[in-house]
Amino acid sequence: MARLAIDGWFTIEDGVTHLLGTRCPGCGTVCFPPQPGFCRNPRCEDDSPALARLSRRGRVWSYTNACYPPPAPYVPAEPYTPVTLAAVELEREGIVVLGQVTPDLTVADLSVGMELELTSGPLADGPLVWMWGRPHA
Amino acid sequence: MTLVVGAGMHPWGKWGRPFVEYGVAAARRALADAGLLWTDVQFVVGADTIRNGYPGFVAGSSFAQALGWSGARFASCYAACASGAHAIEIARTRILAGLCDVALVIGADSTPKGFFKPVGGDRHDDPDWLRFRLLGASNPAYFALYARRRMALYGSTAQDFAAVKVKNARAGSLNPNARYRKTVTAEEVLASPMVADPLRLMDICATSDGGAAVVLASESFARRRGLSGVRIAAVSTVGPTFPNTVLEMPNFATDSSAAVPPPERAFRSSIASAAYEEAGVGPGDLSLAEVYDLSTALELDWYEDIGLCEPGEAAEMLRSGETALGGKVPVNPSGGLASFGEAIPAQAIAQVCELTWQLRGAAGARQVEGARLGLAVNQGLFGHGSAIITVV
Ligand SMILES: [Zn+2]
Numbered sequence: 322m323a324r325l326a327i328d329g330w331f332t333i334e335d336g337v338t339h340l341l342g343t344r345c346p347g348c349g350t351v352c353f354p355p356q357p358g359f360c361r362n363p364r365c366e367d368d369s370p371a372l373a374r375l376s377r378r379g380r381v382w383s384y385t386n387a388c389y390p391p392p393a394p395y396v397p398a399e400p401y402t403p404v405t406l407a408a409v410e411l412e413r414e415g416i417v418v419l420g421q422v423t424p425d426l427t428v429a430d431l432s433v434g435m436e437l438e439l440t441s442g443p444l445a446d447g448p449l450v451w452m453w454g455r456p457h458a
Numbered sequence: 459m460t461l462v463v464g465a466g467m468h469p470w471g472k473w474g475r476p477f478v479e480y481g482v483a484a485a486r487r488a489l490a491d492a493g494l495l496w497t498d499v500q501f502v503v504g505a506d507t508i509r510n511g512y513p514g515f516v517a518g519s520s521f522a523q524a525l526g527w528s529g530a531r532f533a534s535c536y537a538a539c540a541s542g543a544h545a546i547e548i549a550r551t552r553i554l555a556g557l558c559d560v561a562l563v564i565g566a567d568s569t570p571k572g573f574f575k576p577v578g579g580d581r582h583d584d585p586d587w588l589r590f591r592l593l594g595a596s597n598p599a600y601f602a603l604y605a606r607r608r609m610a611l612y613g614s615t616a617q618d619f620a621a622v623k624v625k626n627a628r629a630g631s632l633n634p635n636a637r638y639r640k641t642v643t644a645e646e647v648l649a650s651p652m653v654a655d656p657l658r659l660m661d662i663c664a665t666s667d668g669g670a671a672v673v674l675a676s677e678s679f680a681r682r683r684g685l686s687g688v689r690i691a692a693v694s695t696v697g698p699t700f701p702n703t704v705l706e707m708p709n710f711a712t713d714s715s716a717a718v719p720p721p722e723r724a725f726r727s728s729i730a731s732a733a734y735e736e737a738g739v740g741p742g743d744l745s746l747a748e749v750y751d752l753s754t755a756l757e758l759d760w761y762e763d764i765g766l767c768e769p770g771e772a773a774e775m776l777r778s779g780e781t782a783l784g785g786k787v788p789v790n791p792s793g794g795l796a797s798f799g800e801a802i803p804a805q806a807i808a809q810v811c812e813l814t815w816q817l818r819g820a821a822g823a824r825q826v827e828g829a830r831l832g833l834a835v836n837q838g839l840f841g842h843g844s845a846i847i848t849v850v
Pocket of ligand 1: 345346347348349350360361362365366367
């Protein structure tokens with residue numbers, strides 16, 4: 322299997338992608354990317370947030386694209402097609418997570434509030450990142 | 459209260475000179491404006507630039523050395539787009555503490571061509587590097603997320619965004635320190651290339667070279683030396699309150715509201731609110747405002763965040779002409795970032811220069827009639843924001 326573009330932020334098992342965050346056992350606050358060692362809730366002194374898989378579906382908070390190739394260290398595909406980005410709200414975790422959108426979707430297909438599901442796909446130079454895609458039934 | 463007794467700028471542009479030159483030029487103009495000498499200055503604060511090597515990280519020292527070591531103390535500070543305002547706060551605090559009478563605050567930047575890219579090197583623990591590497595999420599992408607959300611929540615349109623640019627370009631055409639001095643039409647904005655949907659090239663501020671400086675003095679010093687100035691009624695540099703539920707550049711995610719509900723005031727509106735509270739005034743008292751229009755759409759967000767109107771009403775307010783020169787409360791009479799482009803460490807200081815000139819009645823063709831109270835606000839990366847209120 323292709324390597325992941327970053328270790329510890331997401332997993333792919335049996336073709337199913339999960340974002341990895343941390344959840345504080347003391348207060349329930351969730352962090353993405355994972356934040357071990359302390360909890361960001363200012364009224365919580367717990368120091369043992371545990372790794373947790375985040376919800377795989379959420380609703381679009383907002384979206385955009387990059388009409389021009391993003392600068393390094395991004396490695397744009399050649400020829401370049403616009404990268405689409407979506408910020409997706411995960412209800413249970415109470416967070417919004419930014420990600421690329423699968424290449425079959427463009428900004429014309431997206432709207433604020435629509436449901437997307439987590440998957441993964443390759444960057445132009447090979448390694449995999451998490452991506453937001455069409456929900457599967 | 460602390461007074462701004464002098465303001466000076468080196469014009470914005472793409473001059474290709476070292477940042478220290480712009481800072482020194484701005485400082486000399488500010489000192490001349492105040493009628494003071496460099497050797498009168500007891501404390502220098504430099505707003506840092508992170509793109510110009512070590513001299514940029516120790517900006518206070520770099521400017522003090524260039525102006526000539528005088529024995530003055532100095533400090534340097536970095537707070538992203540709010541660096542200049544945080545530098546002003548450091549100087550003001552030292553004056554208010556009675557530890558000095560005259561301070562000089564300087565910010566200047568020399569920028570590469572094109573949109574901002576992260577500082578070089580492989581930095582796998584730096585979110586500002588990772589957002590480019592993993593997502594290709596440039597600065598305009600974040601501005602565009604806010605713009606799209608505004609369209610979805612409040613029905614703002616590309617025409618509204620273009621109208622912000624038209625308004626600011628008109629004001630900027632009257633400002634000799636602005637980089638872009640041409641008026642533009644809505645058609646030109648709407649015909650410019652799409653960069654990050656829904657934002658087009660002319661919706662997004664450029665990166666510029668420039669320098670700005672202000673001379674601050676205690677009231678007693680100003681009285682002794684017969685200096686006139688505008689008073690700094692408030693400086694707010696509040697940070698966010700957990701959980702911040704807006705996706706902030708350069709982050710991958712918001713804070714979680716799973717355990718703690720979002721605060722009553724979102725971060726951006728809390729910045730101005732703290733300044734109003736300190737000054738004992740409200741949005742109804744403003745003669746003018748300088749807001750950080752990194753994009754045209756973001757200027758509309760600011761109208762609501764500083765309380766000029768209710769959430770969702772900014773586009774209507776813009777269309778009414780109230781925020782244009784000649785309107786009830788002109789916003790960005792300087793021309794804003796739309797006319798300047800962003801010279802990060804100088805920009806918040808430039809905002810205060812504009813407030814100073816407006817409140818003195820010295821803003822020339824872009825003068826806001828009868829200006830008595832002005833607000834400058836901005837927000838930068840990593841929870842840095844600022845709001846400064848000045849009064850006659
Ligand atoms: Zn906790």
